[in-house]
Amino acid sequence: MPIKIPRELPAKEILEEENIFVMDEQRADAQEIRPLSILILNLMPEKQKTETQLLRYLGNTPLQVRISFLRMASHESKTTNQNHLDTFYKTFEEVRDKTFDGMIITGSPVEHLSFTDVDYWEELQEIMDWTNDHVTSTLHICWGAQAALYHHYGIDKHPLPKKCFGIFEHDVLTPKERLVRGFDEVFLAPHSRYTTVSLEEIENHPELQLIAVSDDAGVFLLASKDGKHIMATGHLEYMANTLKEEYERDHARGIDTAMPENYYPNNDPEKQPKHRWKSHSSLLFSNWLNYYVYQETPYVWGEE
Template structure:
């Protein structure tokens, strides 16, 4: 949360140079407060696990957040009970006339397919287009980040010779962006994907900024300059055992994959490591909710400005 002090205090300029969020008393007095409205489009197969992971992060904030869970209408997976979906999830047709402060679009295990071959691609692009006028800021995770970059900018995804899976070290490319405020200069985060987006493709678009990357895993966090769209190519929300479960799943499918890198204790399959990315994940979601959503979204969502994508 911001420090609320008089704008005349000399420390204000010093704190702002350190990327500390300082709110002047004048702004604090005029600030309207209400619960944030956030919708989560859950594309993961086992939806209950992803719900727990994301709600754990979104709830770790002083802000009050009203969450709506959203599923695809054009495709229904087999790994989540229908009763659960019926009781707890909405479809796009049920919420498309509403407006939201934030949208989270999860990853999905479909990255080896062409976008157009994904069964719910048309519905997903309709939701992404809808978000430009009905959502203030969208956070895209893993495959969703690739899908969003492709839809908005035509940035392609590239197949990798081997799956990137493991816990990787990352560095900051921009220390002053609010999304990475408070991040360590080096931090860990999980990745799990067969494809990538490349730095040189992203740099062709002036409205995009690369905030963090990994020498081994590539580009990690990309954001539009106005923070209306945040693309995260990894899975900071993952639990300690998620990569293990995915590795076992892939092996049972007969896939020829290596064990996750920098993950198992002594590289012994099944020896789950301590969770070394929890604080990073908490901070990433807190920063998105606070700086990209809460501090910028209009109090009256009917006044929501349209998001523009300058290519």
């Protein structure tokens, strides 16, 4: 089934060229079906790239999904065209009285700051509190996952001695958990971050369940035991070239970032990276949409 997005969204043409099932609002409204309503809080600087990455996987399930995009009113984006934001994004004030079946909170390149020093932290805290009563399940990615752990569970992030950057193996700890149904016992996923969270603190928290970890990258997948909050500290939504683009961008800015680990064939940056985590990316998003959103959300909000 398709994702339902505005007809003019730039990602629509890209996704259609990739044979992703996309339906514009006019056609979807004519169907006798209630689509899942998913809100995406996009905190990434290159918003159009992130939109396309997420929509690829949200559009690859048997469920019809209506997408809405959210931006921070307390932060001015310097990397996304204002017309794009005005056309496709809403502010929290515009959605606070609505309910959503699911929500995604993305990462953000603000790891060097304490949470309280992020200029939109107060607004983000309000949004995260709001999700408890207005969203069935929220998927948090990378810094978004760390922000959720800090806000909801009091677990802070910690700096790493070097950037966790590359493709790493992960072990599934809870194979019967719905989020990893269909996963191999060991799977690959990208990471790109300077901070981490404590495995011990998560294991000892009574409300959290650890789902997948990496010997090299640490904690990766975890969830609240009620399924309201799903956290992924890496980036399964990334495409084959995303780490390459980040690596080249850092060097163009004079940042001496080490080459991403386990990424380039034969560690040769001249060779094209392979997309070796795509199937598990599809499984993660489809499992979340099905088991944590579709199977749990009320058909009509406010009714049991």
